[in-house]
Amino acid sequence: MQGAIYADDSGNPGAETGSDFLPSDRKSWTAVIVPSVVAGEVQKGMDIFLDGVRDEFGAEELHFTEIFSGKGVWERVSVDKRAEVIQLMASVMEATGLPVVHQSVAEFTTLDHPNWRLPTGVGDWDLEDLSQFGLLMLCSRASHHIRAMKQKGPSDFDLPFPLYVDAGILPHEGARKLPNWDDVIEGPTAQFRDSASLAGLQLADFAAFVINRSQWIAVTRTPGPLNKAERAILTAGAGLNIVNLPFRPVVAADFGRESHEEWLSADRVAKGLSPRPLKKAVDVCYLGPNGD
Template sequence: MNKLKYADFLTELQKGSQYGVFIDETGIPNKENKKTWVAVIINPTIMREIFVSIDSVIKGASEFTELELKELHFVDIYNGKKGYRDIPFGKRLGIFKVLVDLFKHYNLPILVQSMSPEFLQQFEDLYSQGITSFGPFDLTNYNDMGLFYLLHKVKHYILEHRSNNHELARVFIDENYKKNGVGILTPLFKDVFLDSGVFFGDSADITPIQLADFAAFSLNRTQLFIKSSEPKIRDVSLLEILSPLAEQYIDIDKIKATIIRSNSTQNE
């Protein structure tokens, strides 16, 4: 799937008749064998505004740093690395505040799924039925299962919130897990996801992926703060800004039975 095709996808998405789902992954602090997948879901009615807003944030950050930025790297912003080196911490915090305000203003829901080898033990009942894969997803691999589980959450969220059965979702995932331009297609998602699949791309080109990156960064920093016995003053300052974002993280737990049903249908 080339960039031109993605441009067509994005143009169609901004017309406001489709959901947009943007996903990124992150590691858990001090847990090398644990991954967390984060999805930000955007309603069709605000899709165009979101694209304009995130572009405005990037433009503002570019003017702020006097750099030509195509994407925001939140770890660099927080740590004062690269182009942010000479910018005072208090000013850098302003970028986080703007993004939190964006999430709150548009009431953007965030779905999260963490997965580890230990967590996979909860699915022994699936494995005992011979269910160890679904399409390209290896359900015994914690990274694959984490994404698969999250996509089910996304599917159920949209089924419960969409206005009609014709509202489908275009799903984009940051390219780290698969190469830019790769798509994963499966009939399991055909009633909700456009083209029955998810597509991997560069967050510099598909800018709303950066919202998922921010949601993942915020989750990581919050977890580090909670685990720290002696948090730094700047960590406290960041957490004060991020704390309103907590209400946007939601959870739906209807997955295991659906996986069983879906696998049975696939094998018929």
């Protein structure tokens, strides 16, 4: 069975976290990569899992934000039952070890990199639209990591892979040519599908939800013991095989916005950026080693 790349979006559109690092305009994309060597096994396992959820809860597809919040068909499902569904999917992701790539963009992304030159010849893609810009950045990062993984296990990656994106930018069965990455992405084309039509998109929905919720927890919680919901999300996140994000052990008594932002600031400085995201364009003078 052919491998594939499945992508879903997340973020906090319009929601204020109180943190400069997670602004309300932030847009995130998450890709789950299913290598050729395990594609059949993953499809079979997901079919069994989704059939069970459909039979017990009447849900045709899994949207984990709705499951977590108890909305839609999950409104009358107990917290414990909803937690069980999240834990089951977490165990699937941990057991399979499917590679995950995550990419976030915000207005400060281009302010951080004023010398970036956006590519030409991007066709119908609107690079001023954070959602579309973020998806193209995800394609670039995912392609980079897939190439590296193929070098280590050539038979695991029968490239190019189709890229399936949760419908939104385009409707179900829409498609848009990509400007690059034809050695990794079939076409190269982004194929948009409703998540109910492809089990892999529900894997991407889960990974996107867990990463986004983990970051939300980090900047909104008060240090102290983890509550049940926080523990469930952070445990699920620890089981994801995210190939482009660092994992950081935390102590609940210290874990909150202040410690998280200190860590993010240090990471930005190490990358040659300002300690905190810029809110407007500024002129910066860089001094040489002799002060000139």
